[in-house]
Amino acid sequence: MKKQGIKSLCDNRTDSGYDILNVQPSDVITAAEYDLKQAAVAVSMSGLEQLQNSGEDAILDLLEQRIENAETTLKNNIALDCYSDGTADGGRQIGGLQLLISTSPTSGTVGGISRATWGFWRNQKFSASADGGAAATNANIQSYMNRLYMSCVRGSDAPDLVVADNNFFRLYWESLQAIQRITSADKGMAGFQSLQYMGADVIFDGGFGGGAPLNQMFFLNTKYLFYRPHRDRDMAPIGDERMNTNQDAFVQLMGFAGNLTMNNAFLQGVLFA
Template identity: 30%
Template structure:
């Protein structure tokens, strides 16, 4: 297809701008959210290829047996290995400019860098879209959205299909779900300043083994306020590991070791009210396709209408958030 305008710079300005800034955009988007930032820091961004995202799992364990003399030894066949499978999702932020708009923004008439302004807006939009998806259940946009904590950590732990595996049929594939008003009656029947620390320590003690635990706790503002109020000034220790990533987090001592507690605050936050996520960051990954990792969707000149002096381009990402081991990850409803 012949170009509408003969000016090569004009035809390719959006694409080259995106290509030049792709690495910067990756840093901006994936460092703007504490969950994504910690996953990047822990090298939990993994490439995938092929039609789906497939994670091998150990779904059962062999049995040991004490014996003596002529006891019969048990050798019952078991299927130990299976796979969880996710369908990759696509997200795009698009914008367009006409040749007239770009030409009018050149030379002495230039007030702002028009392309940079559109690029910065696209970056902010991508950050917002990714944050919404992290807290979603994957049903948004007709099921085209990335599966976030809403789907990976359901309130009813034995329902739903995740990674192609039915939780009602496979107990080992279930995360844990707790309710502060009903599950800790020996401590209390409310999540308040007198009970919150004991409830959190109880959950982490029950859902940990050795060094594995939910080392990252994400709270809504109401739950975070209760936790912070329960700590004396000398107990409000800032997590150094999370702090170096640019986020403020409290560090809580638990029977399984220290954990970081963050508040999912901010304008337009989509964190559910009265909710706390306990996340084993070693079990959580962002799988992405290297050809669509915050890069231009269209190569070369981008997309151009055949009868208009305009160019359209998209910033695009492809992948899925994957919880590949649910054993130490949990959800707490606080009210």
């Protein structure tokens, strides 16, 4: 179980001269509780494979290659799970962005806190069709982003990272290309090497095998979002090699335990179709 402290504003009252000051303690810190989620991948090798890949005749270190592949597989799967709603595999999946920053923020439970009951625990959302009145295009995407962004700002707190799927990233990209100017006298370049919005990096996390949900753009305040792997199982071996009792083979498990946590939902937002 991972506990994530939640901070709220203190009770502030004005006073003048000899007024009695309010010295009652403010209950500004509570906690959301997130379950540890686990994942594992097995690396196996037979006795014959060990013999064929040992000594001077070994072409490559097969075991090392398989361990590297297992680590890559585990990392890729965890990266995809960071976008999940936490319901896959019977709820054993990481509670990703679709859970923490939901398109239906008035329902469900996050970190043991009901969003239906507690308004402070609801993220911001903007639907292009329902709230904007029309499907997102390169002509209106910036207007929709502006409206969501303004609802996610409190004083100096504002989204510092925007993550989008293929479609919404492309729409924002095209909206910028429409006003692009060539400043170099001897070289013209179409497109941009990096994108930003209101000082926040805009990240394209789609492409081949990308995990960003279709037609969604997350406005993240990373000050209040945390990737929290367990220190003893952060893509690490689980125990020693296990030898099968009835086979000439062994298996080594690589594992992860942790979760994605949040301690402020109100300053997070999602733009969707």
